[in-house]
Amino acid sequence: MIRLWRVSVSLLFVASLSSAQEMHDHSIPERLGEVSFPISCAPSVQEQFNRGIALLHSFAYASAEQTFQGVGRMDPQCGMAHWGVAMTYFHQVWSPNLPPPAFPMGQKEMLEATRLGAKSDRERGFIHALGALYRESNGLTSSMRTVAYEQAMAEVARKNSRDVESQVFYALALLANASPTDKTHAKQKQAIDLLQPLNREYPNHPGIAHYLIHACDSQELAERGLPAARAYAQIAPSAPHALHMPSHIFTRLGLWNDSIESNLASRQAAHQHGDTLDELHAMDYLVYAYLQTGGDKEVSQVVQDMKAMPKLNMSNFGIAYAATAIPIRDAVERGRWDDAASISVPTGAPPSVVAIAVWSRGMGLARTGHVKDARENVDRLRQIEAQLRLSGDNYWSTQTGVLASEVMAWAAQASGDPHQALVLLRAAADQEDAIEKQPVTPGPILPAREQLGDLLLQEKQSELALKEFQTALAEAPGRRGALLGIARASQHNDRAELY
Known part of the structure; x- marks a missing residue:
């Protein structure tokens, strides 16, 4: 049984955001769930370090950076504080390729983390793994760096099989390298196999639920992600991203009312937190769901709201x-x-x-x-x-x-x-x-296949059109365009049979 020192992280929202982290920076929620990442730095920084880890798991990168920097000020000999800062520049899943401005900052932090070191093999493993991502070499592409990081994290996870965070960060590394052209979803399934047993034992861990949703964000795996989708918003109910993330699974399954509810809540929370990115992200998913339910009036209102947003x-x-x-x-x-x-x-x-x-x-x-x-x-x-x-x-x-x-x-x-x-x-x-x-x-x-069905209908090839619409619907259940296309194609076929 994996032992975990649980610390429930309850935070008040801090409005300041770092422009360097604007790419995908989710504001601090009031509740972040339960996490623990024991380190051998001064005992006085442990709670703040856990806070930074919780923020990382909610992709609140700017606030996590500030927290880890605070840990470093409290304990100048804490190498893991610099590891934490460098982790905030690595936006796995959303944008695994390091943006150029962040790379030299991450290298600087990792040089300091390596210089200071750590007292435990486990911590040194984390530092070594992230060092593989940031190491000096002009010949390494971003994808080569993320693969090197994944391989190093696999070793950390293997050597620390009873440590929750080692397994969770390795699962996230797998997702960062999941190829969009791999329809077998091999790395996603690896991550699921790591995370699902942990989810049963630690149901209030935000990263486990969050990354399960990302791992299951495909038509093949969406059903497996539904329990995590139902849970994540309850784990961190004040977090705009936690409120939104369930809609990734709801969208895959055609659960439009659930998606609408999820994104209405996320949009409101993001607006209250001044989080423009999360607000717009929720609005895009919201428009998509409204369109599938015929909510044209609601769509028009969201479009107007978006156009009225400041520059x-x-x-x-x-x-x-x-x-x-x-x-x-x-x-x-x-x-x-x-x-x-x-x-x-x-x-x-x-x-x-x-x-x-x-x-x-x-x-x-x-x-x-x-x-x-x-x-x-x-x-x-x-x-x-x-x-x-x-x-x-x-x-x-x-x-x-x-x-x-x-x-x-x-x-x-x-x-x-x-x-x-x-x-x-x-x-x-x-x-x-x-x-x-x-x-x-x-x-x-x-979707191109819906367009193909429409074109076939225009060419009076209704039987072929019906097949294309059915294929499109299997890939994206509940889409209005495919459903209407099936109805039109079936109607044409019925008429043809009368003659």
Whole structure:
């Protein structure tokens, strides 16, 4: 039985946020659950160190950084304090590749952690593992560093099989390296096998519940994540991220009312905490769920609220993605193609976000018969695709390629070439289905396979359309577009049988 010194962490919200941690920084909740990470530093810093670990498990990176820095001031000889600060720069799951500004800061902290060392082999193992991520070498890519960290954490977990945090941090390392192209979800299943037994024994540990949800965020595994989804918000009920995270599983299972409730609560808490990123993230998932229930009025209100928000930092990927996707979901899912064509391309946003706006414009133009203008947007998407590929961002490069193929398909349809349109859309659907979504999004704004079903219906191939809609629904249960498509295709088939 794993022994755990349990410390219940109850915290008052601290409003200050560090701009360096804005990427995915969840504000401090009043209750963080029960965690323990025993260290051999001065006994007086143990409670504050546990506080920092709890904040890490809720992805409250800026506040965790401040807490670990405080530990270092209280005990200047505590190497693990510097390990903790360096951990706050490593945003696993959300953005495992270290952003350039954070890397030298992390290296500096790890040099100090290594210099000071620690009294226990376990602590030295944690320092060594993170040192593998931050070590000096210009020849190492970000992915090579995260793999080295995972391998080192595997050794920490093996040597400390009875230590909870060793197992939990190793599970998180596995998730950081889970490939979106691996539809067997091998690393996610490894993480689940580590976390589920711990979850039964330590039901109030926030990291265990949190990471189980991330591990199960796929159609194959979503049912296994439902208990953790139901529990996480109760473990940290004041945390915007804890209130939101269950909706990842609810979305996968088509539990729209549960998702709406989850994201309404998360949005309110994030707004109260001044957490713009979490508020927009919840709003994006909220719009997605409202659209599936036909809540057009509610969607319009969220879009208006988003447009009324103060000037947003569009250089921040998470903020830019949600702020861009929300009005596009509203236009595209409701078939308002003129509105889709008039979407503004965000200034200063990352290329992967710009691509979504360009796609919206191209789709709107193609679906309203403006073929030449639509193809100009395809050219721009191909440029962004190449730019992302050159930068090493293969995931978003692939996604942008799918978007370009979709616009090309509808442009071909509008120009009287339905065969080419079907070829392009089928290839796009197959490519999209072969890669998992990232946590930033509840799903594609308009799944390519749903589009393929719509195109087949336009070409009066209702039996083939029905199969595509059924496949789309199996991948994303409860989606309104697929359900309506099945109804329309079935109606066409019934009529055909009468003649």
